[in-house]
Amino acid sequence: MDKQQNIKPYVIGLDLGGTNSVFGIVDTRGNIKATTAIKTGGFDSAEAYVDACVKALEPVIEEVGGIGNINAMGIGAPNGNYLHGTIEYAPNLPWAHDGVVPLADMFKERLGVPVALTNDANAAAIGEMMYGVARGMNDFIVLTLGTGVGSGVVINGKLVYGSNGFAGELGHVATQRHEGRSCGCGRKDCLETYCSATGLARTARELLQSDARPSILRGLNPAEITSLDVSLAAGQGDALALEIYEQTGRMLGEVCADFAVFSAPEAFIFFGGMTKAGELLMKPIRESYLENVHPLFRDAKFLVSGLDGSTAAVLGASAVGWGIGK
Amino acid sequence: MDKQQNIKPYVIGLDLGGTNSVFGIVDTRGNIKATTAIKTGGFDSAEAYVDACVKALEPVIEEVGGIGNINAMGIGAPNGNYLHGTIEYAPNLPWAHDGVVPLADMFKERLGVPVALTNDANAAAIGEMMYGVARGMNDFIVLTLGTGVGSGVVINGKLVYGSNGFAGELGHVATQRHEGRSCGCGRKDCLETYCSATGLARTARELLQSDARPSILRGLNPAEITSLDVSLAAGQGDALALEIYEQTGRMLGEVCADFAVFSAPEAFIFFGGMTKAGELLMKPIRESYLENVHPLFRDAKFLVSGLDGSTAAVLGASAVGWGIGK
Numbered sequence: 001m002d003k004q005q006n007i008k009p010y011v012i013g014l015d016l017g018g019t020n021s022v023f024g025i026v027d028t029r030g031n032i033k034a035t036t037a038i039k040t041g042g043f044d045s046a047e048a049y050v051d052a053c054v055k056a057l058e059p060v061i062e063e064v065g066g067i068g069n070i071n072a073m074g075i076g077a078p079n080g081n082y083l084h085g086t087i088e089y090a091p092n093l094p095w096a097h098d099g100v101v102p103l104a105d106m107f108k109e110r111l112g113v114p115v116a117l118t119n120d121a122n123a124a125a126i127g128e129m130m131y132g133v134a135r136g137m138n139d140f141i142v143l144t145l146g147t148g149v150g151s152g153v154v155i156n157g158k159l160v161y162g163s164n165g166f167a168g169e170l171g172h173v174a175t176q177r178h179e180g181r182s183c184g185c186g187r188k189d190c191l192e193t194y195c196s197a198t199g200l201a202r203t204a205r206e207l208l209q210s211d212a213r214p215s216i217l218r219g220l221n222p223a224e225i226t227s228l229d230v231s232l233a234a235g236q237g238d239a240l241a242l243e244i245y246e247q248t249g250r251m252l253g254e255v256c257a258d259f260a261v262f263s264a265p266e267a268f269i270f271f272g273g274m275t276k277a278g279e280l281l282m283k284p285i286r287e288s289y290l291e292n293v294h295p296l297f298r299d300a301k302f303l304v305s306g307l308d309g310s311t312a313a314v315l316g317a318s319a320v321g322w323g324i325g326k
Numbered sequence: 327m328d329k330q331q332n333i334k335p336y337v338i339g340l341d342l343g344g345t346n347s348v349f350g351i352v353d354t355r356g357n358i359k360a361t362t363a364i365k366t367g368g369f370d371s372a373e374a375y376v377d378a379c380v381k382a383l384e385p386v387i388e389e390v391g392g393i394g395n396i397n398a399m400g401i402g403a404p405n406g407n408y409l410h411g412t413i414e415y416a417p418n419l420p421w422a423h424d425g426v427v428p429l430a431d432m433f434k435e436r437l438g439v440p441v442a443l444t445n446d447a448n449a450a451a452i453g454e455m456m457y458g459v460a461r462g463m464n465d466f467i468v469l470t471l472g473t474g475v476g477s478g479v480v481i482n483g484k485l486v487y488g489s490n491g492f493a494g495e496l497g498h499v500a501t502q503r504h505e506g507r508s509c510g511c512g513r514k515d516c517l518e519t520y521c522s523a524t525g526l527a528r529t530a531r532e533l534l535q536s537d538a539r540p541s542i543l544r545g546l547n548p549a550e551i552t553s554l555d556v557s558l559a560a561g562q563g564d565a566l567a568l569e570i571y572e573q574t575g576r577m578l579g580e581v582c583a584d585f586a587v588f589s590a591p592e593a594f595i596f597f598g599g600m601t602k603a604g605e606l607l608m609k610p611i612r613e614s615y616l617e618n619v620h621p622l623f624r625d626a627k628f629l630v631s632g633l634d635g636s637t638a639a640v641l642g643a644s645a646v647g648w649g650i651g652k
Contacts, residue, residue, distance in 0.1 A: 139489040153588065155488070160481055162590020163465040164622065167481075169587040172620045174580065176502070185620050254500065261495040262479065262588050264488025294498045294511050296490065 008071040013318030016077035018092035026318035074321025076123025083165035125152025127316025145274035149192035197227035215240035253288025260297035334397035339644030342403035344418035352644035400647025402449025409491030451478025453642025471600035475518035523553035541566035579614025586623035593627040
């Protein structure tokens with residue numbers, strides 16, 4: 001505890017999402033003391049984005065007594081590379097989609113504090129380890145089910161970064177061979193083409209064509225169907241919507257059975273908007289896992305994050321700032 | 327270097343295979359000072375097996391100056407669990423196929439030295455890290471292609487054991503969905519049902535039925551075709567035999583593309599009898615990897631172990647005895 005007196009009391013956590021950039025000033029116990037946010041898009045350069053961030057941060061930094069009280073900054077960002085502190089070719093960020101942005105260094109230069117940056121799903125995993133359902137676990141896998149499928153793999157209490165800083169991209173394993181859904185990464189049949197919110201909506205559109213059963217979903221414009229629509233229909237017992245969740249969950253269970261033989265995790269933790277469907281999704285995941293997994297790995301737990309989405313991401317990012325997850 | 331004076335100069339390495347148990351007395355630099363071996367089978371209990379081992383070991387231990395010069399023992403064994411020092415339900419070991427054998431403790435009791443035990447593929451990975459092509463690498467995956475497919479996953483310079491000690495069973499990922507080759511583990515379409523020596527022979531039998539092309543292999547009794555026969559035929563330019571290697575290699579490349587997104591290894595290292603086929607196998611692996619992998623992971627190297635098979639396994643086991651790979 002002696003050492004703690006030399007550590008400044010707060011870190012800045014930044015959850016850098018495709019739409020919003022949410023900041024929190026967080027203490028060592030994970031209390032969020034102040035927050036602010038800006039829109040992530042609408043900037044034509046990374047410099048302009050960082051300018052806007054710093055401007056938004058100034059008043060909240062003052063709220064906690066000024067930059068002298070800030071120990072560090074932690075960032076969770078799509079395509080974030082922890083080893084280099086960069087965002088690399090992030091398809092959804094207009095100011096980072098075709099190059100390598102040294103975002104950690106840019107914030108460090110502007111704020112004068114150390115800055116650590118990691119992939120957004122890794123930040124979520126660190127958030128779960130510090131403040132969520134993964135407390136006390138050394139080996140677990142977080143799968144973030146949102147617009148895409150992200151993941152953070154923790155082995156021996158540490159995030160796996162691999163030889164190039166990009167390990168843990170489980171949204172890009174092939175769920176089947178030689179079938180045909182194209183993925184944004186240029187490959188076919190990546191997990192996220194099926195089991196993200198967009199993938200689930202795509203399954204809905206396909207099933208509405210191939211399955212003749214009546215469905216509430218037939219009243220909607222197929223091009224505009226979202227995972228929320230499917231979830232609402234399933235909640236009303238719509239057979240087709242239930243089938244969509246069944247297929248999506250079963251596929252997740254199958255890939256988790258493959259992930260299990262790799263790192264023998266104690267738990268799979270699901271995070272993100274799609275988990276709001278609860279048992280609609282979790283039941284087929286568990287069932288299909290048990291049908292497909294090697295007998296040595298039957299005991300893995302299947303958990304849903306108990307943390308509020310944006311709070312968890314900010315806390316995870318702040319934990320990276322505290323030097324957790326190295 | 328001061329510390330070294332307190333360490334006794336040798337460890338016993340045991341490569342415990344389905345057929346042979348090979349022992350080596352190894353120094354800190356990986357020099358094998360003395361060796362012996364016994365047949366693994368033919369014992370009706372683990373106690374009888376350990377008795378025979380100790381009896382065989384006595385003269386070689388004397389050769390290096392007696393048990394007082396032995397620092398520890400390291401064992402690499404099928405279905406070996408590092409966390410518990412046990413062999414668990416190993417299908418190919420008559421004295422360990424239906425239960426949990428505390429082999430590390432049994433040797434410790436008999437020899438009076440510390441004993442560490444790990445999975446045979448993990449021992450191979452440690453051997454590669456200490457004495458082979460993985461020297462200096464922190465992140466790599468060893469795939470052992472023999473009767474089955476084993477694996478050792480190294481992340482951040484450490485073997486991955488996972489929550490239950492059985493991590494890194496990559497021979498049991500599903501290579502495809504809902505097709506149909508049964509695996510010894512009770513599941514279907516595990517990698518090792520296709521890409522082990524036995525899997526390759528099975529592919530040969532299937533292809534001889536489904537493909538009408540002439541082949542040297544048609545002169546053999548289909549039930550007795552081995553991977554060696556296929557390799558010899560391929561060496562003579564037999565089109566069907568070449569196709570068998572092409573299919574096997576392509577499947578390995580596809581699964582490596584999935585493994586890459588998990589741990590972003592610097593290299594995949596292939597080990598075991600099947601690698602004697604050389605480029606027949608490695609070329610389709612590399613080609614299919616590059617066709618299937620996410621762009622972030624294209625730089626992974628594909629290497630063949632340069633270590634002699636049984637030597638590598640004994641050295642890997644001995645390294646476990648030196649406390650490496652924890």
